[in-house]
Amino acid sequence: xxxxxxxxxxxxxxxxxxxxxxxxxxxxxxxxxxxxxxxxxxxxxxxxxxxxxxxxxxxxxxxxxxxxxxxxxxxxxxxxxxxxxxxxxxxxxxxxxxxxxxxxxxxxxxxxxxxxxxxxxxxxxxxxxxxxxxxxxxxxxxxxxxxxxxxxxxxxxxxxxxxxxxxxxxxxxxxxxxxxxxxxxxxxxxxxxxxxxxxxxxxxxxxxxxxxxxxxxxxxxxxxxxxxxxxxxxxxxxxxxxxxxxxxxxxxxxxxxxxxxxxxxxxxxxxxxxxxxxxxxxxxxxxxxxxxxxxxxxxxxxxxxxxxxxxxxxxxxxxxxxxxxxxxxxxxxxxxxxxxxxxxxxxxxxxxxxxxxxxxxxxxxxxxxxxxxxxxxxxxxxxxxxxxxxxxxxxxxxxxxxxxxxxxxxxxxxxxxxxxxxxxxxxxxxxxxxxxxxxxxxxxxxxxxxxxxxxxxxxxxxxxxxxxxxxxxxxxxxxxxxxxxxxxxxxxxxxxxxxxxxxxxxxxxxxxxxxxxxxxxxxxxxxxxxxxxxxxxxxxxxxxxxxxxxxxxxxxxxxxxxxxxxxxxxxxxxxxxxxxxxxxxxxxxxxxxxxxxxxxxxxxxxxxxxxxxxxxxxxxxxxxxxxxxxxxxxxxxxx
Amino acid sequence: xxxxxxxxxxxxxxxxxxxxxxxxxxxxxxxxxxxxxxxxxxxxxxxxxxxxxxxxxxxxxxxxxxxxxxxxxxxxxxxxxxxxxxxxxxxxxxxxxxxxxxxxxxxxxxxxxxxxxxxxxxxxxxxxxxxxxxxxxxxxxxxxxxxx
Numbered sequence: 001x002x003x004x005x006x007x008x009x010x011x012x013x014x015x016x017x018x019x020x021x022x023x024x025x026x027x028x029x030x031x032x033x034x035x036x037x038x039x040x041x042x043x044x045x046x047x048x049x050x051x052x053x054x055x056x057x058x059x060x061x062x063x064x065x066x067x068x069x070x071x072x073x074x075x076x077x078x079x080x081x082x083x084x085x086x087x088x089x090x091x092x093x094x095x096x097x098x099x100x101x102x103x104x105x106x107x108x109x110x111x112x113x114x115x116x117x118x119x120x121x122x123x124x125x126x127x128x129x130x131x132x133x134x135x136x137x138x139x140x141x142x143x144x145x146x147x148x149x150x151x152x153x154x155x156x157x158x159x160x161x162x163x164x165x166x167x168x169x170x171x172x173x174x175x176x177x178x179x180x181x182x183x184x185x186x187x188x189x190x191x192x193x194x195x196x197x198x199x200x201x202x203x204x205x206x207x208x209x210x211x212x213x214x215x216x217x218x219x220x221x222x223x224x225x226x227x228x229x230x231x232x233x234x235x236x237x238x239x240x241x242x243x244x245x246x247x248x249x250x251x252x253x254x255x256x257x258x259x260x261x262x263x264x265x266x267x268x269x270x271x272x273x274x275x276x277x278x279x280x281x282x283x284x285x286x287x288x289x290x291x292x293x294x295x296x297x298x299x300x301x302x303x304x305x306x307x308x309x310x311x312x313x314x315x316x317x318x319x320x321x322x323x324x325x326x327x328x329x330x331x332x333x334x335x336x337x338x339x340x341x342x343x344x345x346x347x348x349x350x351x352x353x354x355x356x357x358x359x360x361x362x363x364x365x366x367x368x369x370x371x372x373x374x375x376x377x378x379x380x381x382x383x384x385x386x387x388x389x390x391x392x393x394x395x396x397x398x399x400x401x402x403x404x405x406x407x408x409x410x411x412x413x414x415x416x417x418x419x420x421x422x423x424x425x426x427x428x429x430x431x432x433x434x435x436x437x438x439x440x441x442x443x444x445x446x447x448x449x450x451x452x453x454x455x456x457x458x459x460x461x462x463x464x465x466x467x468x469x470x471x472x473x474x475x476x477x478x479x480x481x482x483x484x485x486x487x488x489x490x491x492x493x494x495x496x497x498x499x500x501x502x503x504x505x506x507x508x509x510x511x512x513x514x515x516x517x518x519x520x521x522x523x524x525x526x527x528x529x530x531x532x533x534x535x536x537x538x539x540x541x542x543x544x545x546x547x548x549x550x551x552x553x554x555x556x557x558x559x560x561x562x563x564x565x566x567x568x569x570x571x572x573x574x575x576x577x578x579x580x581x582x583x584x585x586x587x588x589x590x591x592x593x594x595x596x597x598x599x600x601x602x603x604x605x606x607x608x609x610x611x612x613x614x615x616x617x618x619x620x621x622x623x624x625x626x627x628x629x630x631x632x633x634x635x636x637x638x639x
Numbered sequence: 640x641x642x643x644x645x646x647x648x649x650x651x652x653x654x655x656x657x658x659x660x661x662x663x664x665x666x667x668x669x670x671x672x673x674x675x676x677x678x679x680x681x682x683x684x685x686x687x688x689x690x691x692x693x694x695x696x697x698x699x700x701x702x703x704x705x706x707x708x709x710x711x712x713x714x715x716x717x718x719x720x721x722x723x724x725x726x727x728x729x730x731x732x733x734x735x736x737x738x739x740x741x742x743x744x745x746x747x748x749x750x751x752x753x754x755x756x757x758x759x760x761x762x763x764x765x766x767x768x769x770x771x772x773x774x775x776x777x778x779x780x781x782x783x784x785x786x787x
Contacts, residue, residue, distance in 0.1 A: 022750075023750055026749060026750055030749075066753055069752075069753060073653055073655070074653070075664060076664075077664060078664075094783070098757065099753065102753060102757070105760075106756075109661035109663070132779075132783050132786060135779075138764075139760050139764055142764040142765035143659065143760075143764065143765050144661065170769065170770065171764065171769065174765055175764070177765065177767060204771075205769075205771070205772065208771065209767075212768065258771070259727060260724060260727070260728070260768065260771040261771075263721055263724050299723055299726060303721055303723030303724050303726075303727065306721065306723060307721060307724075338684070338685055339686045339687055339688065339722070341686070342686045342688055342722075343688075343722055343723060376686055378685075378686055378688060378689060378690065379686065
């Protein structure tokens with residue numbers, strides 16, 4: 001061998017000797033017992049790598065960059081290696097180039113100016129004779145190209161999209177996708193070649209990337225969408241071949257031939273058939289075929305069926321197909337695998353709004369109710385959403401009961417959303433007013449701390465527009481709930497607000513015997529049965545006094561109590577009146593301005609003439625809905 | 640579109656991070672931690688799909704994961720991807736790793752993380768699915784390893 005070559009080899013060997021290998025760095029990090037140790041090791045190695053980079057040594061560069069990438073993955077800064085990656089890319093050795101491109105993909109992002117320096121290397125590699133070099137360049141371009149790079153290199157990628165090598169073409173297709181996303185103006189250059197990709201019926205990877213590219217292009221441009229429709233027969237034919245299992249062992253996953261390709265074709269067909277009757281007609285047969293022939297025992301079959309259902313629901317399909325689709329989803333719902341259940345629930349939510357007749361959906365309501373009780377929180381959330389969509393007059397009682405049970409176990413953010421929706425639905429679909437009052441009471445009892453103010457306002461409005469019997473029923477029910485010294489009840493602010501308002505308005509009803517006995521029976525809330533005694537005046541005032549002086553009570557509740565107390569001075573006997581006034585007087589010097597103002601004003605109400613005072617504190621008329629009022633001409637708005 | 644691919648162990652230590660959203664280092668690590676927090680509480684018989692929390696993009700983002708022995712393979716995708724399809728894709732990735740490394744175990748992924756990246760780049764490009772036949776992936780990887 002030539003001595004100079006030998007010398008070079010020895011020199012490079014010596015250069016590498018002093019440098020820690022990646023394997024050793026990883027071992028050193030794994031041996032660290034504490035985080036501080038690890039940081040120290042990494043810091044030392046980072047400093048070493050930095051000095052090494054300054055020495056500009058070609059042999060050790062790739063070892064140092066691979067260590068740097070490892071350090072980067074652990075979360076430490078590594079930007080000083082960016083230029084080194086560029087140098088690696090410029091080298092002729094394939095392994096250096098590969099590592100360099102990987103480094104660029106990880107360390108750089110499209111916003112950095114350093115990225116433009118890579119453009120030249122990319123151009124050279126895109127025109128390289130070795131297909132793997134071209135592949136590397138396409139991969140990098142596809143992952144992080146910026147707008148300028150996309151513009152500069154677009155013509156190279158267009159050429160490669162017509163290359164005879166299938167490996168290059170499939171990568172070029174996805175690269176083109178990214179370019180189109182960055183620079184939508186260049187879309188037209190790719191249309192013809194993209195459509196040609198579909199001709200390659202033997203090579204599934206090309207078909208896959210081709211359909212992905214076409215999906216993206218159709219979403220971006222209506223012209224391309226109309227143009228691509230001419231490919232529907234071809235796509236239908238490919239799909240039919242796949243389903244009929246023209247068996248190719250390499251693409252087979254668990255007995256189904258190339259599920260990924262089937263799924264992408266179904267997606268493209270969905271786009272092409274949406275709002276277009278002729279295209280949809282061509283697809284009806286093959287969709288029915290896929291739906292019936294695919295085996296749903298394994299996950300693979302289910303993923304295809306899922307896409308088929310989505311496609312059927314989004315194109316102009318026949319009614320029988322739609323019913324078939326709903327039945328498939330119904331079967332999914334009773335599948336034991338949680339993944340399938342989840343996917344079915346999600347699709348049903350999307351589909352329920354499109355469905356013209358919901359009777360097919362109602363058939364599955366018992367399964368949906370089971371899902372509400374499932375232990376898995378993802379499934380529960382989806383099932384609750386679906387239950388709200390399905391709600392109507394017939395099933396509201398059953399669904400509401402289930403939803404109330406589930407309300408007890410949801411997270412706090414969910415509680416306010418669910419309680420609001422539940423109260424709205426109760427209002428819309430109620431069988432009778434008393435049921436609505438019961439339901440809202442239960443909601444407040446469970447989630448009162450998290451309901452929003454307008455839910456409470458609506459409830460108050462509901463009570464004020466009810467008959468006197470119902471008002472008495474509601475007030476006594478709320479009073480009994482609050483009277484029990486129960487910890488959970490005391491933290492439910494919404495419940496307390498509603499109860500206090502009712503006591504203030506309807507205290508006289510509360511103290512009478514029940515006007516309508518039939519209301520007290522058939523109470524769905526069992527806990528109330530034991531304590532339906534009629535309270536006395538002192539007991540009511542005791543409750544209010546206990547609440548206002550409680551330590552964890554908010555200022556809003558105190559304000560409500562002050563108003564309730566002053567309303568009570570009108571309705572109750574004179575010794576209670578004095579007691580109320582003395583309670584109110586205690587708050588005349590309170591720090592909070594709102595409370596102090598109210599206390600002072602209400603105390604001065606005392607000095608008014610009896611007639612005037614009784615008019616002021618009389619019961620409020622029924623509160624009308626402000627939204628309904630805006631439509632009528634009169635502006636007497638009492639809310 | 641696939642937004643990110645993570646491989647981490649039961650304690651949350653990252654073995655592979657591939658983010659297609661062009662995030663900086665800090666954000667990337669934050670997202671990884673958040674994803675780990677969402678996943679570690681799941682039992683094995685629960686479904687493999689979670690919705691992203693507010694930090695990760697809310698209900699438009701789905702997290703699809705598979706748990707193999709000590710490793711979690713996690714794909715964070717947006718609403719355009721099919722969940723069941725991504726589950727199969729995770730299977731393709733794992734089988735490719737198995738063929739390329741010969742009975743892969745966690746240590747292989749730890750010590751050869753750059754090679755894992757190369758394999759992943761054969762399967763996903765720019766957040767879109769490139770190749771779904773693991774035979775092709777392994778073939779391309781082996782060919783490239785032979786080049787000097």
